[in-house]
Amino acid sequence: MPEIKFDQFLAAPEREIVIVRYHDIFQTEAALKHGKFSKEYQDLSAVIVLDPVDMKKIDAGDGDPVKISSEYGTVVVVAKKSEGENDARANAGHSGVGYMPASVWSNILAFGSTPVSAKVSRSQQKISTVGELTRIQRLID
Amino acid sequence: MACTGCALLCEDIEVRDGEVRHACRIGTAHILNRQQIDPMVDQEVVDIDDAIRRAAALLADAERPMFLGFGNSITETQATGVRLAEKIGAGIDPCSVHTSLIDDIVHSRVKTCTLPEVRDYADVILFWGADPMNTHPRLMSGYAYYPRGKNRQHGWETDRTAIAIDVRRSHTASICKEMYEIVPGRNIEFIDALMLALRNKVPKTVYDSKRVLKLAGTLKKAEFGVIFAGPGLVGSVPRGAIIRLMDKLNEFSDFRILPLYSPYNLRSIAAVDTAAVTTATTVMADAACEHPGGCTPTLASLREADCLLCVGFDLASSLPQACDIDASIIVIDPSETLTAGCADVVIPCAAGGVDLAGTAVRMDGAKIDLPCITKNGQTGAGARTRVSDASIMNRLLEAV
């Protein structure tokens, strides 16, 4: 019998954030080198950079999957804590704003390049793939 | 040789024995790799001639065809694309938020300059909604910040002040001497506050008015100021706001603007003087309207079309919602795109400046020759010779 965890029937805490897209040179490079269906591209694209304050509020740790829903769509991506000098701080100064690399994962939420409101919560689901988001499958090996 | 990895079109590239010299990470990956795809009709692999014939039939039958992209095509391909659009009554949407700014620059509604002028004269440089360290990696070292220039012999140390204005502390912002953080969606309020501050008025604003006044002081003292306008600026404010800001800045000092976008030949297609090319409200500018939730015209304008021709533009990646529209989709692209996965016809082509020679227009308006770097766009085994998009376009033009 599968193990039943006490908290699995409780709704994960949710947080309202604004999604802002950004460009990442390594992600662009991965798209060119390995293609937009590749694991390398997905690992650098299906990401949201969150402020430690927001991570705490939704009870998510660095590298945990999080579900993000806007009025345009829903994705599951990896949560990353703000990097660099902000690592050690409890507050990276952008609480309420989540940064996502420009890609199909953020575009499905943002509908263009504008900032868009969304709800973020910890998730037990797997990271969304391109195929799941667009129903498009890779044409080449 | 020149790199077509971004609109900077660096001309000092050398390729020897499969090794690329001088290019950045993006340029190297762009020159050496290609996710090549087979010609397809209805997602089945076919001969390229069959794919072109099918595309011609779809275009000939279309009542409301629409062309998207062309920013990643050589100028010669664009010219044939425009003729094809005019022949069948299609509109061309370059699908960039930058087209209106390019239009304003080309028609002298705002002052601009060349990249060598930035290197030689610029003392105050603003990166607004732009992160060239991640999108145009050689801009800072080649022109905008680090190099010594004719009137800027001390380069960035003492001769230049770089300022970032952005919604995010980007890598570019971390290099700049000052950073002004924008509240998402509130660029226009920053512009309004800055305009007041330029007139020595203390702005009432969500931003720190003392810092805005300090910024205004720096900008007024500029001998040769340049704004690099990224998508974070042009995609989030009305077109007229940038013109007004530039006019105001030029009352006090000498300010120029350069658009910072990625498609290497966007400036050329956006500047084509024909009714076929949309420069006012493009699909992407629509999408980037200021109020989230008020963006429905985007898909509506796409839904009006019954046949979409995507040339070097990955519609499904930029607007995934477009996967569900009813129009038939034709893709012409050197690489595999997400759009190819939902297209009726896919036609692979050579990549401009890689395995196809031609010309392009750099982001500052300079015309650049693009010699061929490799014969087939792929340096390794299994490489295939590819047809140029110019000849594909020519064959479509003859067939419809």
Ligand code: SF4
């Ligand atoms: S900066 Fe742009 S043009 Fe220059 S090498 Fe890099 S990608 Fe190519």
